[in-house]
Amino acid sequence: MELLLFLAAAVRISVPYALAAVGASFSERGGVINIGLEGIMLNGALGFTLGAHATADPWIGLAAAIAAGVATAALHALVTVRFRADQITSGLGINLLAAGLTRYVLIAVFHSSSNSSRVPGLGEISVPGLARIPALGPVLAAPLVLLAIAIVLGGQWLLFRSVFGLRLRAIGERPEAAATLGISVGAYRVLGVLISGALAGIAGAWLASEQHSFTDGMTGGRGYIALAAMIVGKWSPFGAAAACLLFGAAEALQITLQGSGFPNELLQMLPYLVTMLALAGLIGRAVPPRAIGVPYDPEQH
Amino acid sequence: MSGPPPPDSPPGTAPAAHPALARALELSAPLIAVLLALAAGAVLIAAARENPLAIYGLIAHACFGTGYGFGQMLFKATPLVFTGLAVAIGFRAGLFNIGAEGQLYLGGFAAAMAALALARAPAPLPLVGALAAAAAAGAVWGAIPGVLKARFGAHEVINTIMMNFIASALVAFFGRRVFQVATLRTAEIPAAAALPRLAAWFHALRGSAANVSLGLAALLALATGWLLFRTRLGYALRAVGLNAPAAEYGGIAIGRTEVVALAISGAVAGLRGVNYVLGYNHFFELGFSAGAGFLGIAVALIGRNHPIGVIVAALLFGALSHGGLVINERVPKELVEMLEALVILCAIAVQEATRRAARALR
Numbered sequence: 001m002e003l004l005l006f007l008a009a010a011v012r013i014s015v016p017y018a019l020a021a022v023g024a025s026f027s028e029r030g031g032v033i034n035i036g037l038e039g040i041m042l043n044g045a046l047g048f049t050l051g052a053h054a055t056a057d058p059w060i061g062l063a064a065a066i067a068a069g070v071a072t073a074a075l076h077a078l079v080t081v082r083f084r085a086d087q088i089t090s091g092l093g094i095n096l097l098a099a100g101l102t103r104y105v106l107i108a109v110f111h112s113s114s115n116s117s118r119v120p121g122l123g124e125i126s127v128p129g130l131a132r133i134p135a136l137g138p139v140l141a142a143p144l145v146l147l148a149i150a151i152v153l154g155g156q157w158l159l160f161r162s163v164f165g166l167r168l169r170a171i172g173e174r175p176e177a178a179a180t181l182g183i184s185v186g187a188y189r190v191l192g193v194l195i196s197g198a199l200a201g202i203a204g205a206w207l208a209s210e211q212h213s214f215t216d217g218m219t220g221g222r223g224y225i226a227l228a229a230m231i232v233g234k235w236s237p238f239g240a241a242a243a244c245l246l247f248g249a250a251e252a253l254q255i256t257l258q259g260s261g262f263p264n265e266l267l268q269m270l271p272y273l274v275t276m277l278a279l280a281g282l283i284g285r286a287v288p289p290r291a292i293g294v295p296y297d298p299e300q301h
Numbered sequence: 302m303s304g305p306p307p308p309d310s311p312p313g314t315a316p317a318a319h320p321a322l323a324r325a326l327e328l329s330a331p332l333i334a335v336l337l338a339l340a341a342g343a344v345l346i347a348a349a350r351e352n353p354l355a356i357y358g359l360i361a362h363a364c365f366g367t368g369y370g371f372g373q374m375l376f377k378a379t380p381l382v383f384t385g386l387a388v389a390i391g392f393r394a395g396l397f398n399i400g401a402e403g404q405l406y407l408g409g410f411a412a413a414m415a416a417l418a419l420a421r422a423p424a425p426l427p428l429v430g431a432l433a434a435a436a437a438a439g440a441v442w443g444a445i446p447g448v449l450k451a452r453f454g455a456h457e458v459i460n461t462i463m464m465n466f467i468a469s470a471l472v473a474f475f476g477r478r479v480f481q482v483a484t485l486r487t488a489e490i491p492a493a494a495a496l497p498r499l500a501a502w503f504h505a506l507r508g509s510a511a512n513v514s515l516g517l518a519a520l521l522a523l524a525t526g527w528l529l530f531r532t533r534l535g536y537a538l539r540a541v542g543l544n545a546p547a548a549e550y551g552g553i554a555i556g557r558t559e560v561v562a563l564a565i566s567g568a569v570a571g572l573r574g575v576n577y578v579l580g581y582n583h584f585f586e587l588g589f590s591a592g593a594g595f596l597g598i599a600v601a602l603i604g605r606n607h608p609i610g611v612i613v614a615a616l617l618f619g620a621l622s623h624g625g626l627v628i629n630e631r632v633p634k635e636l637v638e639m640l641e642a643l644v645i646l647c648a649i650a651v652q653e654a655t656r657r658a659a660r661a662l663r
Contacts, residue, residue: 079649083654086649090646096595103638266474279459295653
């Protein structure tokens with residue numbers, strides 16, 4: 001039972017990571033690095049809060065979060081795909097922009113530079129059967145947890161079993177070859193980035209919904225962790241989700257051990273250390289898509 | 302690069318080459334980017350129902366209208382020279398140091414701890430010790446991702462981000478043991494480690510926090526220029542950044558050069574803390590300097606990874622940062638943060654666009 005409760009906590013913590021990480025695998029498989037996850041998630045959280053605040057309906061909040069995420073990702077796509085600018089710098093710029101924008105809106109709408117007023121969360125839905133699973137039942141009653149599981153499964157299928165996924169991956173490996181076959185490199189890359197934006201937006205909605213409010217900088221580096229998880233998971237939704245569960249477990253362990261005398265600050269380092277060890281090849285080499293980070297320029301082929 | 306078109310080419314087939322025009326276009330890219338960002342910012346200000354020109358006028362007056370304001374702008378620009386140079390050194394070697402934030406954080410903490418440890422030592426020692434500790438802490442924090450990249454091929458971008466989080470946890474861990482009771486700061490550093498304010502010599506700057514760190518930043522810019530363009534190491538560093546396989550063919554050890562480049566970059570970032578810890582507050586405080594590391598990326602981009610460009614860009618961002626505080630009564634200062642982000646996005650987009658246009662002109 002203890003173990004199941006721990007697992008339940010790990011699943012709950014890893015939801016936003018998994019959503020953003022699965023999204024990132026679409027962006028990066030198409031060849032566009034997305035360090036802007038952090039800012040997209042932050043804008044998504046704000047979108048949820050604004051939507052839920054204005055209508056008192058958290059589902060409209062969720063729609064607003066997706067819209068905010070897609071809009072932010074569209075800016076990243078514009079700069080990196082249309083203008084072919086450096087992808088890492090663009091992502092960092094988007095993170096800075098989101099940090100300033102969310103605080104600006106917070107002041108304009110809620111007259112506070114730190115937090116919004118309380119908004120309704122997405123609540124629970126009862127799925128017969130699931131509710132009776134010990135310990136995990138309550139976690140599986142959260143609609144976004146179910147959605148996240150569906151997205152992980154569906155994402156894996158879409159990326160590796162569908163025509164769309166095949167083309168997207170081809171573009172991330174050899175865009176010039178894909179272009180020769182008449183596939184629009186730009187359109188697919190934009191689509192990959194937008195999918196990433198929608199999912200990171202949902203991740204932000206989860207954070208704001210759980211907390212029933214928006215607080216300044218509430219993503220707290222989760223976007224970066226999600227990106228790392230996607231790399232550790234070798235650019236696949238299944239792998240990314242597994243890595244996110246690992247990070248979720250590390251965080252759950254940190255919460256469990258709090259007050260046990262073990263220095264909390266050292267526990268906080270766990271997910272970051274795990275990431276660095278993983279990147280150093282502890283779990284086998286992580287080979288990125290061949291054309292990642294390289295803007296596609298038809299004039300040069 | 303290419304010269305005039307060959308004389309035997311039939312007239313009318315190749316467009317006339319304008320290498321000088323192309324070069325001018327490329328050089329003016331940062332200026333175009335800043336103007337574009339200011340235009341976008343004007344839209345944001347107008348959306349907040351204020352007159353953009355009046356707001357920009359206020360910022361300009363805040364920075365150049367009074368000696369105090371000018372000093373404050375210099376004070377805000379100082380850390381950005383350090384982080385801008387740090388990021389630029391990395392960029393020159395083809396490395397993206399997003400870890401300046403963590404390096405400067407550890408550097409600032411190390412500077413305070415060294416100054417406190419040397420409190421009883423004779424005069425120049427506390428200061429020298431603090432500077433050395435700041436640079437050393439930053440260098441170590443920069444070298445680690447360098448080693449991981451050289452040895453295991455792990456990308457420095459993710460690792461430097463992870464190291465930022467680890468640095469902040471590490472400082473919190475050690476800080477809890479040394480911070481003053483019920484505060485998040487260290488004790489005051491000894492007077493022998495403190496850097497005097499510039500107002501001691503230039504009375505016009507009275508009241509402003511600009512201090513001797515600015516001179517240190519200028520010296521560091523000179524040293525960076527010398528390192529990059531006048532030394533064997535700088536040559537190796539730039540060669541690796543421009544074309545790693547060719548550099549290796551030329552006998553340059555890529556891995557070693559990358560580690561050294563990130564260590565130097567980290568040391569420069571680590572010194573950022575002196576402006577605040579030794580020159581202003583005279584203690585280290587948890588969470589100091591949030592964002593200077595990331596802004597360093599913008600400064601390096603706008604400054605085209607050149608020491609002189611970095612100084613100019615740091616002054617621009619220093620003006621925005623100080624100006625933001627002044628306009629806060631009329632529009633939220635967060636607007637300036639958005640403006641800074643817009644400068645980054647415009648800079649990279651314009652850089653690509655002008656490079657393309659310049660190529661067509663050659």
